[in-house]
Amino acid sequence: MNIRQLEAFHTTIETGSVTLAGERLGISQPAVSKLLRSLTEACGFQLFTRSGGRLVPTLEARMLAVEVERMFSGAKRIARLAEAVRNREWGEVTIAAPPALATLYLSNALSPFLAEQPDIHFTLQSKTSPRIGELVAAGQIDIGLSVLPFDHPNVSAEVIMRFSMVCILPAGHPLTGKQVIEIDDLRNEAFISLFRDDCSLMTIDRAFQLKGVQKRNRIEVPLSETACSFVANGVGVSIVPPFVGLDYPEDRLVRRTLLPETFMDVWLLTPNGRPLSLASQKLVDFIRAAVAPFDQRDDMHRSLQ
Template sequence: MNVRQLEAFQATMETGSVSRAAERLGVSQPAVSKLLRAFSDSCGFGLFVRSGGRLVPTQEARALATEVERMFSGTERVARLARALRNREWGEVSVAAPPALATRYLAHALAPLLSARPDLLFTLQSRNSPRIAELVAAQQIDIGLSVLPSDHPHVDAEIIMRFDMICILPAGHPMAERNAIALDDLRNEPFISLARDDCSLMTIDRAFQVRGVQKRTAIEVPLSETICGFVANGVGVSVVPPFVGLDYSPTQLVRRKLVPATPMDVWMLTPNTRPPSLAAQRLAELIRLAVAPFNTTRVEA
């Protein structure tokens, strides 16, 4: 027996007629009859009998029909899976990003993709940049976003965004009317800071040191989004990436350009020891689109 015989048998069982089975399969009626005879011979028993001008399946044929239907259902499942893989709608993709991106912004940017692909399992981890590079090198995640490049031989690194840090102030702050805030203006302001080992803080501190400005840290917190909460409540000022604190209205928190510019890069890290899945490729494309509004310089890959 072969698949064509099984198709002819299933179509005849479902339509109750050789002629209608032929129409469904797009072949001639004699071709279906020939397939049914060959299938019957393979089985060693009759499949149909004529009764009152109707084609009636035998008990043995009914028993076979159940298994044949299961087989074709499994085939259809394989076909659906193949379509989902081709359309990047199925699979598992794991991403690790610094807290400034992972806490809020990536959820906002990637939600439309994920809601349209319920069979795509997406895992997001919040890690510091050195740990992200380690996870990518060990092939424990598919995509890493890092503010540090990686020179590991098993990791490909691509700059996907270069952004300028911004200054955030309480809405009622005296400097809130300005279009830009100079680092020198923050000399005596209570500063809401990230933890001392945070890579972003290292960049901020270096900018203050270059200008010879002593930063007066009043509060130290683990997350940039937490900084925004303190600033919105009038506790102090800070310097953060432009993609944090987007949920706060201008009546709570004011976002201003920081001068001189204090740039940072975001790198996309991927393992190079195995090809990425189609789903991972699609997610990488969407991450590039998600960060594009904050990219101050077009960086060639």
Template sequence: MNIRQLEAFHATMETGSVTRAGEKLGISQPAVSKLLRAFADTCGFQLFVRSGAGLTPTLEARLLAGEVERMFSGTQRIARLADAVRKREWGEVSVAAPAALATRYLAHALAPFLAGQPDLHFTLQSRSSPRVTELVAAQQIDIGLSVLPFDHPHVDAEIIMRFAMVCILPVQHPLAGKQVIEIEDLRNEPFISLARDDCSLMSIDRAFQMRGVQKRNRIEVPLSETACGFVANGAGVSIAPPFVGLDYSDQIVRRKLLPEITMDVWLLTPNTRPPSLAAERLVDFVRAAVAPFDQRKAGHQPPSYRADAKIGNLKP
């Protein structure tokens, strides 16, 4: 008993004809008949009786047919799975990123990709940059995004975005009419600050110190998205990445900040094993998702500064 005999039997049961079975398998009618005879000899009983111009399966053949059908259904599922893997539509991919990216923007940016991959299991973790680097080095995640550089023999690292922090203001704030906000403009303004362990806080505080401006911290929050919520409700102003606060596009404005406070986003991947095809495709999509904010690109103009663009409608 071999797979070609089973294919001939399965095709003949489906079509009811040796000729049509040969057409389905791409072989001649005599070749199908030879395979059926060999299969019957192996089984030890007759499989078909001739009835007019066609064949009628015996009771024994019908008993075999159900099991053979299940076998071929299984091979079809394997073929569909292989096709999905080849097209990067199946698999498991895990990503860890700082809260500024993971809380809202990545969900917004990656949703179109994931909507088209129903068989892809995706996990997104919100972690601090130091923790992201640990997870990648330990091979516990497939893709890490970090604002801290990381040098490790088992990790590949590349900068995929350099963005400038922006000043976040309530829509009706007196400073909202300015296209560029200078640190001096924020003197005595109630400030919504991030927690002391946030990687961007040191850079923000340094910008105030360099200009001799005392930052008036009024509220401390754990997330940039939370800061945007307070700003949207008129509690103060803040400095945040340009891709946060998508849900408040009608309540807040983003303005270019001087002096510029820039930060890099590093893409980290384990290099001790080849990435899955699904992970490779997701990496490409992540690059496209952050591209609108990458200041390294020639002629870059952040979408949040364009008068005709709403950040909430970005489609990377």
């Protein structure tokens, strides 16, 4: 008993005709008949009888056909899986990103990609940047997005975005009359600040210190999106990445350019020494496109020329 015999048997059962089976398989009718005869000998019982010129499977053949159908269905699933892997439509991908990216922006940005790739199992973790580097180095995640570089022999690091922080104000705040907010404008404003271990807070505090301005922290929150909520409710002002708070309308939250510009980088961290899966590679390409609207590296390059 071999696969070619079973293929002839399966196709004959499906088509109900040796001639049609031969056409589907691309072989002659006598060749199909020969395969069926050899399978009958291997089984030791009759597979088909003739009735009114038609080929009718015996009870034993119908029992055998159930198992053969399962075998060919499994082969088809394997073929579909191989095609999906080849087309990067299947796999498991785990990403870790800082809360500012993971809380809302990445879920919105990556949803179209994931909707078109239903066979990809996707996990998104919210971690601090130092922890993200450690997870990539240990091979526990496939892709890391970090606002800090990570120097490790097991990690490949590449800047994929440089963004400038923006100032957010409640609608109706006196400073909304200005198109550009300077650090000095925030001298006496109630400030919604992130926790002290947040990497962006260090960048913001440094900007205030360089201008000699004392930041008046009123509320500390764990997430930039939480800061946006407080600002939208009129409790204070804040400074956040440009991809945060995008779902708030201007009648609740106003975004303004901040001077001096306060830049931060986003690093793409991947395991060094083992290739990314096809699904991970495709997702990396999509992430590059998702962050491109906020990438100011080209603008900085042009301003220096």
